[in-house]
Amino acid sequence: MYVKPKKNLGQHFLKDLSIARRIAELLSGHGTYRNVLEIGPGTGVLTQFLLPQTAYSVKVVEIDHESVVYLRETVPALQNRIIEGDFLNLKPDYFGDEPFAVIGNFPYNISSQIFFRILDIRDRVPEVVCMLQREVAQRIASGPGNKDYGILSVLLQAWYDIRYEFTVEPEVFNPPPKVHSGVITLRRNAVAQLACDERKFTQVVKAGFNQRRKTLRNALKPLGLTEAAADSRFMDKRAEQLSVADFVHLTTLMEGGKGGEG
Ligand SMILES: C[S@@+](CC[C@H](N)C(=O)[O-])C[C@H]1O[C@@H](n2cnc3c(N)ncnc32)[C@H](O)[C@@H]1O
Secondary structure, X not given: OOOOOOHHHOOOEEOOHHHHHHHHOXXXXXXXXXXXXXXXXXXXXXXXXXXXXXXXXXXXXXXXXXXXXXXXXXXXXXXXXXXXXXXXXOOOOEEEEOOEEEEEEOOHHHHHHHHHHHHHOHHHOOEEEEEEEHHHHHHXXXXXXXXXXXXXXXXXXXXXXXXXXXXXXXXXXXXXXXXXXXXXXXXXXXXXXXXXXXXXXXXXXHHHHHOOOOOHHHHOHHHOOOHHHHOOOXXXXXXXXXXXXXXXXXXXXXXXXXXXXX
């Protein structure tokens, strides 16, 4: 049996087993989870290196029916652990109330949406190990002042410590994608909560970057500027110049709190 790769589902199957093994071995147990969810197992190239890791209980979510049939036939150990469906539409109760790590060679066309979904459920996801388009991986891991720095970089870095692990050449996939790939790991910060209102923080970051060519004074006007925020040292800067800590500080000023000018 053979699964013909489908372009619309971002299917590029990994051929190089040593890379699959390397990715699987990046799971560290950070945050002491037992459960692991693989997004998009395809034909199970990565899955085969997850299942023998007895410290973990593995489930997979796959949208492609043909891949699901293939997995059921070729990987008997997965039988009751396959969720057929769209990760973006699932309720996160695959493991009851328990935390779980997310791993996968993500479908590149929806990798940002996957991360926004992970952000929604971040309190349940202590670790993420994934491969995605190299530029997106670099953007997520990059700091202020970099042209790639954006909403996802700030939001993910606010809650996760992120490492760019290694680059993967197109030739190791069937079919080869047009782009290079990058593997990153995200581990939940020791600080469980930001020192500001998390919803407001997200609003400020999104508003700042949605108009990234404007100064923050103009980009944040629709949210209403408090006097303290308007007087702050941030207002003549652009979002891409602010660190996560700066955004936290700015959020406290936008809330009318005593953020000061530290
Ligand atoms: C880049 S392939 C990786 C396949 C396999 N893990 C590998 O490394 O060879 C991405 C996989 O994600 C699946 N996929 C695409 N969209 C999905 C979604 N919304 N939810 C779950 N799986 C999805 C595709 O069918 C495909 O199997």
